[in-house]
Amino acid sequence: MTEIIDRNYAGEGIYRENIIDHYTHPRNFGKLEKFDVQHREFNPLCGDETTIEIKVENNIIKDIKFHGKGCAISMAAASMLLSELKGKPIENIKNISKEHVFDLLSISISPVRVKCALLCLETVRTAVKIYEGGIVEKVDKKVYM
Amino acid sequence: MEISLTKQFNVEKIRKDFPILARTVNNKPLIYFDNSATTQKPKIVIETLNKFFETHNANIHRGIHKLAEESTLLYEEAHKKVSDFINAEFEEVIFTKNTTESLNLLAYSLFNNLKENDEIIVSQMEHHSNFVPWQQLAKSKNFKLNFVKIDKEGNLDLDHLKQLLNKKTKIVSLVHISNVLGTINPVKEIAKIVHENNSLLIVDAAQSVPHMKIDVKDLDVDFLAFSGHKIYGPTGIGVLYGKKHLLKNMAPFLYGGDMIREVTFEYTNFNQLPWKFEAGTPQIAEAVALGSAIDYLNEIGPERIEEYEKYLTNYLYKKLSEQKDVKIYGSKNRSSLISFNISDLHPHDVASILDSEGIAIRAGHMCAMPLVREVLKEPAVCRVSLSFYNTKEEIDKFILALDKVRRTFKK
Structure with a gap:
């Protein structure tokens, strides 16, 4: 059996001041009046859901917003990541690594919270694929049916 | 009352057993x-x-050596213990992997007896295990699936059940105790209603067998499913009860070894009950250990467990309802679990902070997504579910820890 060491990686350690700040005052939160692509992702494990809308001009992210419901980790991650993306080439999204999101959060993410932290990254990545016509958005968004 | 009960129920002594x-x-x-x-x-x-692996391990129902004889004896003794525990006949108890497999066995076996456009009824408060199998079968075989509504209190609307029942209704499959709301459904009364309509009643008893005395004859249900690991036994062992005359006329779910009597190149005669439904080498050690769990529960006494857990749940309910920012889901008619949310905090955050205090609660949709999302209109909930080894002091610590949750989020 793998020896599991009881270390305090979860719990209050992850709820640092800046996480709580981004959670309670998320940046780029809301809806865009006009957008070029919209995508919703759902994390069935915890019920987190996020929708991201992107306005693109000359392959540059002109505006980007997210809305939905989520835990502090998923909301803070979205808030931090989107702040970075505005004004950058849409191409850039493809090169964002998971580690980059963890770095933005700068807390140690326990295995059970990884999905929370990466929900926004998955959503923007898929949004770019849809924008480029690589995949067709599923019609039935009710993944639980 | 409190003192006498605590004296009578020596929880500190019980905790040493775990x-x-x-x-x-x-x-x-x-x-x-x-x-x-x-x-x-x-x-x-x-x-x-x-002990099973160290001294008795062998395959069952075959082999004439000593170990095979011992393991067969122990395995069948476990069957007997489970049958007695729920007041069933020996032939009426089938061992499965868990409640989910028990319900799938029923769904796959019973659909042989259904015709197109027949109807199946479940409720809005089902766990996915008593919902998805029927939903998928209904889709592929053109059966109609109906849902009994629940009222604002979280109770099953029995009038709605009566309205839904008709000549085409062949199966009604309902949860005994909701794993989200804690609602205790009146199974005995439901059995009467369902049988008057000549339909079959299946009960998902995963959350009731751990907390109350279950007598299948008294309840008069046709089938009942539960899991070993929720009644202090190991994982990987579940139970399906079925009335003998019904099981006799049902097709096996899995085919293979041990479920046969005679096999030729052309035909197979199936084994007698309950082995007809237990294909392949079963979970022998787990079954034997489930038998030990039942011995343990019988020693304490299911009635005493129920009484103590009721006392604990009432205390938890009282303490939680005193918290102004806590919203409790479900009615007062409940088993020993409470689902709640605290202000607008996400249950994952609440659970993480409680974990930092050593407190393990569940956060999420509790494998009942349609109920949580579409009926309660919440993305997720927090759930505290108690056992007879929990204490009043633990509840006090939990209530105190909620303050830490509030402090973290400045609520």
């Missing part, structure tokens, strides 16, 4: 409040598993 309760989590004593997901195991169950 080795895991002595450990710490995040340097705090473990407070295990996730008993609806799975219960912890008493020493006797762990020792039985060990």
